[in-house]
Amino acid sequence: MRKPTFLAVLLWICISMNSIANDGYKLWLDYQPIEESQLKSEVESLLGGVYFFGENPTFEAIKNELDLASKSMLGKAPIYSKERLQNTKLWIGTRDQLSQVLSLDQQAEIKALGEDGYWRGTVELDGKSFYAIVGNQPVGTLYGVYNWINSIQSNTFDKGTEISDSPKIKIRMLNHWDNLDRTVERGYAGFSIWDWHRLPGYIDPRYIDYARANASIGINAVSLTNVNANALILTTDFMKKVKALADVFRPYGIKVFLTARFSAPIQLEGLKTADPLDPEVQAFWKKKTDEIYSFIPDFGGFLVKANSEGQPGPHEYGRNHAEGANMLADALALHGGVLIWRAFVYSHEDEVDRHMQANNEFEPLDGKFKDNVIIQIKNGAIDFQPREPFHPLYGAINETNVGMEFQITQEYLGQATNLVYLAPMWEEVLKSKTYKPSANSTVGSILEGKETGQKMTLIAGVSNIGTDRNWTGHLFAQSNWFAFGKMAWNPEVTSEEIAEEWTKLTFGQDSEVVSKVGEILLESHETAVDYMTPLGLHHIMGRSHHYGPGPWVMGGRADWTAPYYHQADSLGIGFDRTADGSGALTQYAPEIVEKWSDPNQIPEKFLLWFHHLPWDYQLKDGNTLWEGIAYHYDRGVKEVRQMQQTWASLESKIDPEEFDHVRQLLEVQEQEAEWWRNACLLYFQTFSKRPFPADIEQPEGDLEYYKSLRFPNAPGI
Numbered sequence: 001m002r003k004p005t006f007l008a009v010l011l012w013i014c015i016s017m018n019s020i021a022n023d024g025y026k027l028w029l030d031y032q033p034i035e036e037s038q039l040k041s042e043v044e045s046l047l048g049g050v051y052f053f054g055e056n057p058t059f060e061a062i063k064n065e066l067d068l069a070s071k072s073m074l075g076k077a078p079i080y081s082k083e084r085l086q087n088t089k090l091w092i093g094t095r096d097q098l099s100q101v102l103s104l105d106q107q108a109e110i111k112a113l114g115e116d117g118y119w120r121g122t123v124e125l126d127g128k129s130f131y132a133i134v135g136n137q138p139v140g141t142l143y144g145v146y147n148w149i150n151s152i153q154s155n156t157f158d159k160g161t162e163i164s165d166s167p168k169i170k171i172r173m174l175n176h177w178d179n180l181d182r183t184v185e186r187g188y189a190g191f192s193i194w195d196w197h198r199l200p201g202y203i204d205p206r207y208i209d210y211a212r213a214n215a216s217i218g219i220n221a222v223s224l225t226n227v228n229a230n231a232l233i234l235t236t237d238f239m240k241k242v243k244a245l246a247d248v249f250r251p252y253g254i255k256v257f258l259t260a261r262f263s264a265p266i267q268l269e270g271l272k273t274a275d276p277l278d279p280e281v282q283a284f285w286k287k288k289t290d291e292i293y294s295f296i297p298d299f300g301g302f303l304v305k306a307n308s309e310g311q312p313g314p315h316e317y318g319r320n321h322a323e324g325a326n327m328l329a330d331a332l333a334l335h336g337g338v339l340i341w342r343a344f345v346y347s348h349e350d351e352v353d354r355h356m357q358a359n360n361e362f363e364p365l366d367g368k369f370k371d372n373v374i375i376q377i378k379n380g381a382i383d384f385q386p387r388e389p390f391h392p393l394y395g396a397i398n399e400t401n402v403g404m405e406f407q408i409t410q411e412y413l414g415q416a417t418n419l420v421y422l423a424p425m426w427e428e429v430l431k432s433k434t435y436k437p438s439a440n441s442t443v444g445s446i447l448e449g450k451e452t453g454q455k456m457t458l459i460a461g462v463s464n465i466g467t468d469r470n471w472t473g474h475l476f477a478q479s480n481w482f483a484f485g486k487m488a489w490n491p492e493v494t495s496e497e498i499a500e501e502w503t504k505l506t507f508g509q510d511s512e513v514v515s516k517v518g519e520i521l522l523e524s525h526e527t528a529v530d531y532m533t534p535l536g537l538h539h540i541m542g543r544s545h546h547y548g549p550g551p552w553v554m555g556g557r558a559d560w561t562a563p564y565y566h567q568a569d570s571l572g573i574g575f576d577r578t579a580d581g582s583g584a585l586t587q588y589a590p591e592i593v594e595k596w597s598d599p600n601q602i603p604e605k606f607l608l609w610f611h612h613l614p615w616d617y618q619l620k621d622g623n624t625l626w627e628g629i630a631y632h633y634d635r636g637v638k639e640v641r642q643m644q645q646t647w648a649s650l651e652s653k654i655d656p657e658e659f660d661h662v663r664q665l666l667e668v669q670e671q672e673a674e675w676w677r678n679a680c681l682l683y684f685q686t687f688s689k690r691p692f693p694a695d696i697e698q699p700e701g702d703l704e705y706y707k708s709l710r711f712p713n714a715p716g717i
């Protein structure tokens with residue numbers, strides 16, 4: 001026999017290392033073996049006698065999850081028993097099914113948790129005690145089971161503590177911007193996971209893992225297709241494919257929504273118009289909707305982008321957004337469906353500051369929308385920028401259902417190469433005080449329906465999921481999917497709590513890992529803002545693909561150029577949106593207008609968003625504005641290097657494949673942060689004509705070179 005060559009040995013080592021290395025596919029559901037401990041014997045005892053009540057697809061999903069968890073954590077499958085009193089320890093069912101072991105008070109308490117709520121704790125029957133996981137509905141039980149497994153994995157399970165929880169938001173939804181050809185608009189993790197061509201016949205196992213991941217964090221709705229919609233999704237052929245997905249998701253409590261192209265009656269039926277007041281158009285939508293429900297009886301509804309960025313809409317026919325939305329809402333109402341209408345509406349033909357246009361459109365229509373319409377409003381008035389003040393529509397329309405649209409995919413935040421944990425940004429928005437409709441209103445309290453009594457509540461997030469093995473491109477981008485689900489469930493949870501939970505589920509319990517990964521996560525958003533758009537700068541990214549810096553981007557429609565937003569000139573920089581400028585600030589409550597109109601009182605993070613200020617304007621720390629801008633960019637780069645060092649210090653404690661994946665991407669991020677800093681500072685210096693502070697790392701390179709960079713094949717366009 002020939003001796004193996006060095007290369008063959010190397011290959012063998014690589015393959016065998018690979019088989020133990022972690023590629024991130026299992027997300028936060030990568031159940032780890034539990035070490036010998038009291039916890040282990042307790043869990044072993046519970047899973048050694050599971051009394052299972054339900055027999056429906058959701059209970060099958062629960063069983064599947066318990067099997068997976070038990071095999072990974074304990075190395076053996078659970079034992080299910082029907083001999084309930086003798087052999088069982090863990091009871092899983094709905095409130096009705098477990099009523100014999102729940103006191104009337106307990107039953108009332110659980111009932112009050114609503115359809116998705118759950119309770120877990122110890123119950124007694126005939127002098128014996130059992131551990132019970134109870135939901136009002138099977139899906140609540142499923143959430144309770146995920147929560148229980150999670151507590152075991154993060155070492156917080158305590159049989160003696162009763163846990164109950166219920167979501168504060170009714171529709172917790174992912175918006176996929178996935179096209180039918182499997183490209184993904186603003187997708188940086190490969191292609192769409194919806195394999196339309198092989199559907200409905202072939203059910204990719206990924207669909208089930210996707211549903212598990214979503215259910216484990218409480219996501220209960222998904223819009224499958226791009227808001228820049230293709231009418232073909234509404235054809236019978238595609239409906240069959242959508243039905244196949246809906247069937248996979250149903251046991252996990254996930255409803256399917258589709259994006260509806262407003263011009264579909266023309267494209268699919270050859271009608272002459274899509275006018276929402278035309279009886280033939282109305283009949284088209286009724287028929288279409290009925291057909292969808294014949295395939296998918298629990299279809300969620302439509303999500304619509306209309307009269308924005310070239311999408312068709314009611315304006316073409318002289319109708320307003322309410323007339324457009326209500327026509328579709330009527331068709332859905334017959335089946336209990338919901339119509340989600342986006343407020344991301346602006347036109348370059350309108351001279352008014354883009355910041356103001358959504359309010360101008362929607363405020364006059366407040367109260368004119370049907371009850372099953374929700375207006376989905378982005379977190380800020382421009383477009384998912386690295387940091388935006390909250391959208392002034394929050395608090396401005398109070399007789400209409402409103403919902404949140406966050407962006408989980410990092411279109412403007414480093415796409416798939418930058419580690420940016422978005423939860424602190426979302427938390428900042430949710431906790432923002434709107435002062436409207438009441439003095440204590442926040443964006444979060446409005447979304448929860450606390451201010452207006454709105455029942456149909458919604459938080460949506462534009463998905464960052466694709467066919468990459470680890471689903472999200474960057475391993476750390478999984479934390480954003482996770483955090484989104486958690487915040488949609490409970491907008492009051494902190495980004496810190498979520499960071500800790502995700503870290504433990506992803507990297508394990510080691511306290512050094514938990515604290516250092518926590519540091520990285522929690523600093524990462526501010527870091528990105530520092531090297532991209534500090535002090536309220538915005539919309540200065542590369543043209544069209546939005547990758548990298550582009551403060552010089554000019555030409556074409558003004559509201560897609562950078563100078564429209566930064567307004568740099570020889571005197572200063574920033575967009576005057578006060579009453580003396582565009583007036584956008586006046587769309588906020590008087591308390592905000594008063595404070596933010598004064599450059600000395602507005603939080604500095606929003607300074608240049610609302611003010612055009614001289615280069616020598618003095619910041620709170622005594623630096624001039626020019627110096628402050630330079631220090632922020634410089635700090636951003638240094639913070640990335642700090643993240644690299646922190647990560648490097650964890651090498652021995654992280655799976656080698658995951659470690660190296662993140663290490664490499666942090667290197668790319670460092671280069672990109674330097675690129676942002678150099679390009680932006682050199683560009684702005686052409687206006688400020690001032691030297692850089694001596695104690696920063698001096699921006700290097702040639703501005704013309706940065707301007708000349710092109711990325712024709714950048715992903716996500």
Ligand code: BDP
Nearest residue numbers: 185186227228305344383384
């Ligand atoms: C912008 C994206 C664009 C989307 C648009 C939207 O650049 O691709 O179509 O938002 O939200 O951020 O409709």
